[in-house]
Amino acid sequence: MLLRVSDLRKSFATEEGQLEVLRGIDLQLQAGERLALTGESGCGKSTLLYLIGALEAFDSGDIRIEDKSLSGLGDRQRAQLRRHSIGIIFQQFNLIPSMTVAHNLSFHARLAGREDKGRIDLLAARLGLSDFLSAYPEQLSGGQQQRVAIGRTLAARPRLILADEPTGNLDENTSDEVLDLMLELVAETDAGLLMVTHSSRMAARMDRKFVLTAGQVS
Amino acid sequence: MSVRNFIATVLMFLLGWLPTQASAQGYGGLGTRAEGFYVPKRGAAIEFPRDHGAHPGFRIEWWYLTANLRGEDGRQYGVQWTLFRSALMPPDQQAIASKSDWQTSQLWMGHAAVTTPDSHHVAETRARGVFDIAGVKVAPFKAWINDWQMAARNEAADGIGAVDLRASGADFSYDLSLTANGPMVFHGDRGYSVKSAEGQASYYYSQPFYQVEGEIDLPTGRVKVAGTAWLDREWSSQPLSQDQRGWDWVSLNFDDGSKLMGFRLRQSDGKNFTSATWIDADGTATAYSNNKVRLTEISRSTTAGRLVPTTWRVELAERGIDVTVEALNTNAWMDTSFPYWEGPVNIDGSHSGAGYLEMTGYE
């Protein structure tokens, strides 16, 4: 099993007291499987994704990636995990502003020690970024920036790809185009994809769909 | 105290001149008490040539010459030459051996002026009584300060009958020859001249009979002059009483050869103390005590920012004198360390003639 989430709980301290956002989530994902995570705004979709992505720590329960538990991992091991096993595509501002598109594309792969020049060139071509390799992120449009983020993640060949509304900030045409490309490329890598989306149209393109309501999966 | 006239004020005090100006600060022992200085005594004889010289045991002393002259250009001129001496300390302290050549018990100051109907030129010079920079010698007579001097023309001669007079300032100089054609005149009681009702007094004599010839150099050019001059010699240690504010003094030469010296000491209570000496053409002198002579202001003029009486009525009933005395130049203000008014006057009325007017204490 690529990803196993069991009885995951997470609460935040707010002015009104502890707010429990996730109340015992159970979830599994297999390699090559594509899973949509939907739910209303503020239901905790993104939080769940960040917990799985080893960005934040959870209160109780467990997350296991390739049978390795996240609980009890230190900063260092989490970073290792993010570097080697996970690829995260955020809604926006994924890119490192000070580096060119080419460097952004290869950055994660090189961190993970899996740089493959040919593959990156190929990805850049597929993503339509070949002409922008020496540009800086802020010189690109929003759609182009998300393609770079996708390309970067795919170039690093992580086992688990997490995407948080990757096309949320894009118009419908661009959004479809980017999603098509992403699904196509993910399919080639045999990685598991967990995508947060509030669009049922998007969710319908996935293998399975989870709906998060009141902190629980249904 | 005015910042500007520091030395002015100081020397004014030393000379006992205008005590009123600083009455708020007290008199510094000068106005009223003689404190160890010699005091004039009635009946003490004045002797010549001895008494032409300085009297360092007395606090103040002067050689005061005024001249009424007419130039070859027909204009009237007035000339003043004054040497003041003042002692810093009483005679018993003066004797203490000094450790420095600069140390002195005497200060000297000279005032010189030339007055014309439309201009007035003044100079002042000061000196310590050291290194013979200033002083008075008796035989042959010489009174001097720096380059100014009044000196016997004939060095062999005794006394002051024939003297040369010299002074110069930034914008004038004069060189005059004086010859006396009359005797010395003693004021008061044989030279003992009372200055207040309380009895302050000075020794006071004059030589009013000088005939003058010489040359004055002014910015407008040199001019030869001739006329008469009047020398006053006075020394004292306590010339003014505490309540006296200043004085008005005249020396009048009448056309008939007779002369009148009169002064009025103004008191703070508004009353005055007056004194006069009538001098016949032959030099016979008659002293008039308090209130015999009357000096009355007739009109004032503005000079140097002050209102000063420049026209006077002078009366001496005993001699039938009732004259108007009017300044030749109302601007004869002496802008010296201590300021006063001193200038030539013309006389009209019961008698006519020319003379000099001096006024102090008009601040």
Add this chain to the structure above:
Amino acid sequence: MRLATVLRVLWSHWTYRPLQLFALLVGLSLATGLWTGVQAINTEARSSYKAASSTIVPNALDHLERSDGLPIALQTYVELQRAGWRTSPVLEGQVRAEDGRLVRVIGIDPVTMPEQMAELTTPGQPLQDDIASEPASNGLIAFLAPPHRIIISTDLAELQDERFKRAEWIESPNLPFNTLLADISFAERLLGQPGEISRLVLDPKQSRSRVQLSEIAPQLQRITNRSGADMARLTDSFHLNLSAFGMLAFAVGLFIVQGTINLAFEQRRTMCRTLRVTGTSMQVLTLALMLELLLIAVIAGGLGVVLGYFIAALLLPDVAATLRGLYGAQVSGDLDFHMGWWLAGLAIAVAGTFLAAFWSLTKLIRMPILAANRPRAWALMSSRSTWWRLIVSAGLMAIAGALLIWGTGLVSAFTIVGAFLLGSALLLPDAMVVSIRLFESLARRPVAQWFWADTRQQLPGLSLALMALLLALAANVGVSTMVGSFRLTFNGWLDQRLASELYVRAANDEQSVRLQNWLAKHPKVDAVLPIWSVDTRIGGEKGQVFGIADHATYRDHWPLLDKTASVWSDVAKGRAILVNEQFARRNRLNLGESVTIGEPATASSLSIAGIYSDYGNPHPQALIAVDLLTNLYPEVPRRRFAIRVAPQEASQLASQIGREFDLGGRALVDQASIKRRSVDVFERTFTVTQALNVLTLSVAGFAIFTSLLTQSAMRLPQLAPVWALGLTRRQLAGLELLRGILLAGLTMVLALPLGLGLAWLLLAVVNVEAFGWRLPMFVFARDWLMLGFYGLFATALAAAIPARRFSKTDPAELVKVFAHER
């Protein structure tokens, strides 16, 4: 919207970021404080010169003095007075009080003192009132007559001395520091100079019939008074130096201010946009921003003035010591607080603030209502301004170069220094970019590549602070190299110049003759060398001419910079002259050229056989054969001698002389103590410079700190993506720390050549213009290492605080970067 509301909204930024406000206030206060402090020192010193010159001889009054500098004889004074001159004698000298202090004594004659001289007053109570406090007559009498009233400067109130004890003391704030004013009769005894007069002050009202001066006293010359102006000219270089430092510190402070204001304006773009959108007019917004800046400037300016006062009060005693040591100028070590400082300090603070904010304000005014946020805006902006910087820098360098070739004078020298420093500082950002690109291209590992790329991007935001650091570091290297080189040269020079073991001064001519005879017979004494001198004119300038004996002491030791082959024999034969470096430089004189000594009418001409270094002396000086000196000036005082004796015999000989002739104190000094005193003067001379140096460096350090701190808030968007891709917060914090140290280190490396350039300019240009001597440059690598170490340590400390803060950042804060609109 009402102005008050807009102001409140704008102000909320500062309550949200108190650190920024703190940085702004501190930066501005420091800048104003250093500026005000330096100005206060300069003002105080200048007013001291003015007081000194005006009290003794007013600028308005001319005076007479002997052209050979000897005292005027009493008889001359008397003759002048009798010839119609109106003069007033002044006797001036120094006397060693029993407590060791050297007191300046001025004897005057209040009787002949011209009105204008009596009038001389510094603000406050007039001096004449001090002399003649009431009753006035008694005051003058007390001044003139024993036991004498004396007037002393307030710092002498505690003076203990038998000779003054009986006198009546009046303290006067009008007298210059360390001065005693008395009647000339008292002064001549106190000084032991009976019958001598230093100068005769001329009464402006002179008699028209006075005799010509040349007829009555041809040895006197009329001096149009300018002693105050002289002192001002001499000390100009020192004050210019201080002002330059004040300006540098102010500039460095402004860098902080500009950086902070710029940042605050950037961060409030959204706020300003919202205000504009909700109906605030541009005018109201601009007015509100300006009011806000004014308020900050006034508060900081006020703090700065207080700070400046303390800086000045702290440094003034050293400044006073320096001025005394270098120029003999008397400056009080006490500081009065002048109201004018408030105004000047506030004015400079406000002006500086608006100058610093000008760019940000105009940018904000030009900003379209709906401009997009651009994270790399600074980088883009800076790439555009690169060209401007290069052009301005080239222009400044051209100015420096042109002045170096054609310029003369002290102002030109300092302009060179200023243009060179500023021109170099402007090149710093581009030089940094170039070197970082080089490192970037060498980097192979992704984190390293990111590190360099990110450093390069961060540069524009830090470049002002780095420029400030560069200037401060360069100034530090430059000044310490200059001082170090000077110290080394000076010590070597002292060793040469003070070759004799003992220096003795007889009390009078009679004793001098006895002393010479006694020394001649003394078996241990190797040689007795005269140190006789006259104050006269050298090549028309007032200076000092010494006579030297033909002796190996000079041949072996005298510090000649340039000489002819037969220098010593030519001098000994009375054919040649040695002149000091400053005189030769000022007049562009070379070996073989001739120079005159004495008054123009009677001057003798001699050929220059050598030029010697003469540090610490502002005046022209020359050496001729002692026989020639006594021929030219038969009346030269012959009381001072240098004695050669085996070093181990020196102290015994000294005590023998002391016993035999009752000499001591300054009259009998050994080599070591003169050296000690000279070195002491030297060290104090540069205390202030070094103190200002350290202060400037501290300000620059603070600039770095605040820049890094304010920048750290903007760093999250740069760091979060890298963190998400698999770096820990600690790693990133470490890299942040490393980056700060690296930037500072790089700045230091670049500051080194700049500092050496500055040192060269100071030694070879500024010193020549200011003092007339050129110094060799020595390099003190150990000092640089220390400076580098301290610099890096300080930067590490400055960078550690924001780095540590980042390492503690909650991951939730980091992930927000990806979700929020920025």
